[in-house]
Amino acid sequence: MNQTDFDFVVVGGGPSGATAAHDLVRQGWRVLLLDRQGRTKPCGGAIPPRLIQDFDIPDHLLVAKVRCARMISPTDNKVDIPIDNGFVGMVDRDEFDEYLRDRAAQSGAVRRQAIFDKLEHDDSGQLWVHYTPVTSKEHAALEHAKPIKVSTRMVVGADGARSEVARQAIPNAHKTKYVFAYHEIIESPVGQPGYDAARCDVYYQGEVSPDFYGWVFPHGKTMSVGMGSADKGYSLRSATARLREIAGLTHAPTLRREGAPIPLKPLPQWDNGRDVVVIGDAAGVVAPSSGEGIYYAMDCARRVSKAAHEALKTGNSACLKQGRKSFMKQHGRVFWILGVMQYFWYQNDKRREKFVKICEDRDVQRLTFESYMNKELARKDPMAHVRIFLKDMAHLLGMART
Structure with missing residues (x-):
């Protein structure tokens, strides 16, 4: 050779x-x-405990430790999902x-x-x-x-x-398919009412993104505020401005802006x-x-x-x-499951509203974060999966109130 x-x-x-x-x-x-x-x-910069463990990531790289995720619906219904017995690390x-x-x-x-x-x-x-x-x-x-x-x-x-x-x-x-992502790094509004350095906010609202979502993620001294969309004609920058207005972050100093395509298949x-x-x-x-x-x-x-x-x-x-x-x-x-979920629940605000409503359920919250933190589908409680399936069907068939 x-x-x-x-x-x-x-x-x-x-x-x-x-x-x-x-x-x-x-x-x-x-x-x-x-x-x-x-x-x-x-990039929102979230890394789960499984990554920190598997790849020996030192603690000093974690600029924030998130202990709650807030889902926000088109009608401003807020669902807080606590991260029990752990945290999601945030990195720059x-x-x-x-x-x-x-x-x-x-x-x-x-x-x-x-x-x-x-x-x-x-x-x-x-x-x-x-x-x-x-x-x-x-x-x-x-x-x-x-x-x-x-x-x-x-x-x-x-x-x-x-x-x-x-x-x-x-x-x-x-x-392959792409979502075009855009975010702005801003100074954290420390002391502002509603600011929580340990909470990620996820906005499922059509005025922010017609087919994906918007986010406000804490990064210690800074925050990542952005959104994504596969609609090539959609103005990501204008949508992010709307998101900042909705989140009360319009006047926070902007440090930099970044955009790129993100593959989803x-x-x-x-x-x-x-x-x-x-x-x-x-x-x-x-x-x-x-x-x-x-x-x-x-x-x-x-x-x-x-x-x-x-x-x-x-x-x-x-x-x-x-x-x-x-x-x-x-x-x-x-x-595959996440792909089906995105295709169905992100289609319009009526479905987004139901999706956030489902997230109020403790079974959904627990199994979702168990799977996210450990990077494998949670299998400990088969009856919880059955309960989630029945509740999902009730929402899909219009039998559950939103």
């Missing part, structure tokens, strides 16, 4: 890419991590992502700030990655930078929604059958209905990294498919 510059080149240094680089280098592989940096993805993505990239580098990954250009197989079948180094000054020296190419045995694409790696190498990569195929595989947003692993992505991105990275390790170790590229197979076996049912 010809010697290559690297065993793996990971394109993208978000939670998924940084996790993959960290896992692969700890397996003994030579890893190059490419990331352009300088751009923070719009710029600090969180940088910590993960640095951890990968400390473990031995070679880290480069760069823009990915293209993949190339030469006549001998060798895989090359072309990239252009960038400076930290918002790509100011890009036009003077000299493109570089490195040889590698495998590429891991973690370059987000509408991944360029996926576009160049993965069949049917365009076959896993790609049908994550690898090219040979030497390229995608993970995280590039693979479409964001939960429907909730839009949660950090845990799924990192879990996806870990499972695919294990499969990629086996593929290089054994020389059998078919092992790559085990990454997607393992992920979908663990999370596919949850994704």
Whole structure:
């Protein structure tokens, strides 16, 4: 076998890419991590206890600990769901992502700030990655930078929604759906009536989002206020302004604004059958209905990294498919349920009103958060599931009052 510059080149240094680089280098592989940096993805920043535990996240990265979620209906019905015996951690993505990239580098990954250009197989079948180094000054020296190419045995694409790696190498990569997310980071209105640094507010209102939801999430000294929609003609910025007005946050200073597409359906195929595989947003692993992505991105990275390790170790590229197979076996049912839930309950304000009403039920609250915190469907109390099913049917058939 010809010697290559690297065993793996990971394109993208978000939670998924940084996790993959960290896992692969700890397996003994030579890893190059490419990331352009300088751009923070719009994200509520919630991470469940399962993520903190599985990926050894230090407490100092948690800028807030949420102990209650408030659901707000179109008629302003507020349902508070306490998080019993625990909390949901909140992170700032710029600090969180940088910590993960640095951890990968400390473990031995070679880290480069760069823009990915293209993949190339030469006549001998060798895989090359072309990239252009960038400076930290918002790509100011890009036009003077000299493109570089490195040889590698495998590429891991973690370059987000509408991944360029996926576009160049993965069949049917365009076959996914997106929600366009937008948020504004504002100063926390400490001392303002109604402000709670340990509560997430979720707005299920058509005037905020016609097909998704809006959020107000605490981040310690700051807050993330935003919304999402798959309607390309919908003004996300105007909707966020309405949300801030509804939430009484119009006059809070705005620190920055961010927007990006968020995939809501896993790609049908994550690898090219040979030497390229995608993970995280590039693979479409964001939960429907909730839009949660950090845990799924990192879990996806870990499972695919294990499969990629086996593929290089054994020389059998078919092992790559085990990454997607393992992920979908663990999370596919949850994704399907959340997809159906989003399709049905988010269609109009009448259904949103019923959805929030259902959330008043303690069985729903308990099982929802057990599943969220532990990242698997709660199975401890089968009768609770039966009760929820009967209540849901009563709402669907108009037999329950809203």
